[in-house]
Amino acid sequence: MSFKDLQLINPLLKAIEEQGYTNPTEVQQKTIPFVLSKKDVITSAQTGTGKTAAFALPILQLLSDKQDAPRGGKTIKALIISPTRELALQIGNNFKAYGRHTNLRTTVIFGGTSIEPQIDVLTKGVDILVATPGRLIDLQKQEVINLNQVEILVLDEADLMLDMGFIDDVKHIESLCPKKKQVLLFSATMPFKVEQLANSILNFPQRVEVSPTSSVTNNVGQVLYYVPKRNKIELCLHLLRNDIKGSILIFRRTKFGVDKLEQTLIKNGYQVETLHGDKSQTDRQIALKKFKNNEVNILIATDVAARGIDINELDAVINFDLPNIPETYVHRIGRTGRAGNSGMSYSFCGADEKAYVQTIQQLIQIQIPVEEAHPYPLDPKAKAEIHKSKQSGSKHKKGRKSVASKKKKKRWY
Template sequence: MSFKDLKLNKPILRAVAEAGYDNPTLVQEQTIPFVLERRDVITSAQTGTGKTAAFALPILQLLYDKQTAPKKGKKIKALVISPTRELAIQINKNFVTYAAHTNLTSAVVYGGTSIEPQKDILKKGIDILVATPGRLLDLHKQDLLNLDYIETLVLDEADLMLDMGFIDDVKKIDRLCPDTKQTLLFSATMPFKVEQLANSILKNPERIEVTPTSSAAKNVSQVLYYVPKQSKIELCLHVLRNTIEGNILIFRRTKFGVDKLHETLINNGFTAERLHGDRSQIERQNALADFKRGKVNILIATDVAARGIDIIDLDAVINFDLPNVPETYVHRIGRTGRAGEFGNSYSFCSADEKPYVKAIQQLINVQIPVEETHPYPLDPKAQPVVHKKQGSKYRKGRKGEGSKQKKKRWY
């Protein structure tokens, strides 16, 4: 199937061709016709499957006929809600690319940066708005945003949105838009909470599931290293020096862990950048730009900071800390081995993370090969380290020895 078969008009087809895409991906092939029919849609697909174009192209097509700017300025007709700033910026870039040969305009608004330039853009009027939930509601509260003309509402990365605690904001945004709108929900995984949200705001939706969310990327070679927790940094340095070349994305569970590993790599002569929620918007953008430009070849990130960012030519992913949610593993390793290329994933597992490996292998239905020849092997009998709190010597009874002796009481 080609993009022409999806009944897209010439200006959009031209922009798609210029962006270097010949044929639609499976998720685009299945989603676009339903969106063009103005149906509500739930699409479950991993990142890297072309989800953004699956909603961006049909939205542009639907708005194309109404693109003449009225005298009072344009009204926002399509709203895309995204959980993170990076993802919102990425989605807007795609809209700009695909709308190159139309008069349709889009803009992006997000928190953590000055609100004034965003106010100016909104005053001029736009057709499509991409936003993070907090900043959108903030602008609406200040009466700088009119959602009365929304025809299509897109909730992207819905599972991450709920993980980040945005469920009430999402419901509020849904209520602020007209009842007649079309709603599109995209999610990498479909946990119960996402199902609940979908049932409460979508009307008789079409369901599309592209490659079960449990299937791990087929073009990714996976390797598992068993290693004592305290030796993970040494193992990471060993692997970076002897095994991996090219652009590498390393995942850590905490912001503190990201900072600690970043400092160690810099001190050992590597070029690295880091992404996590405590860094300012400008710092995060610069870190990502340096990595994409090749100024640094290692990017260390938390899951939330790295979700949805599109990195082309990623050679390897390192799971420094294994995720406790098995779907997250699938998500992480899916960053490499995209678009027909081959990639590698390396996972470090300490004694307390063994249950995570079991859950991951059950989900992907694959036994991950173990690399046993490395300098920091884990003792197979090693038990997880349990940090016990030091108890009081008076723990079992409230009275000290002295008070337990028979004493004359006043009663």
């Protein structure tokens, strides 16, 4: 199938060709016809399947006959809500690239940067607005944004949006748009709360499911290391010295963990950048740029910060901390082995993460090969590590307290 078969207009076909694409991906083939026929759509597809174009192209086409503004200026006709700044920028770039031969104007707004330039652009009028929830609500309260003319509302990465606590914001934004509108919801996974949200705001939606989240590409080699939690950093350094080369994305569960690992790797002479929610937008963009331009070869990130970011030609992914949601494992390792390239995934499992391995293996229907020949093996009988204070036992008999300790004791209330 070609893009022409999807009944797309010439200005879009020209832009697609200039972008170097010839055939639509599966998610584009299935989603575009539904959007063009003005149906509500729920699409379940992973990052990297081409889903941004699956809504950008038909939206540009649907709005193309209204692209010349009336005397009142342009009004927001399509609103795309995105959970993270990086994703919002990426979506905005897609709209600009595909819409270059139309007169439709797209802008992106997000927090963490100056609000004035964003107000200037909005005041001049835009057709398509890509926004993160917080900044959108701020600007709407300041009466800079009016959503009365919105015809198409897109919720991208809905599962991540809800994980980040944006559920009330999303419902509020939806209520600011007209009752009669087309709603498109895209999500990598479909947990119950996403289904609940979909049921509350979509009308008889068409469903599109592409490459279920459980499938792991054959191009990615997987290996599992059982290692005590306290030795994970040593194992990481050992593998970086001996086995893992090229561009490497390391996942940690927390921002604190990201920073801690970064300090250790820098001390050991590695070129490292990091991505997490506490970093300013500018710092995040600089980190990504350095990694993409091979100025540094290691990027350490939390799942939220790395979601939806396009990083091609990645040689390896290291799961320093295993995710407690099995689908997240699939997303992480799916970042390598793209576009026909091969890649490797290395996972470190502490005693308290063994249950995660079981749920991951159940989901992907594969037994992940275990590498036992490494310097920091985990005792098979080891239970989850519990940190105890060094002082063992009290010098006083059980139930007896010294007079001094009774005097010092403060009431909790």
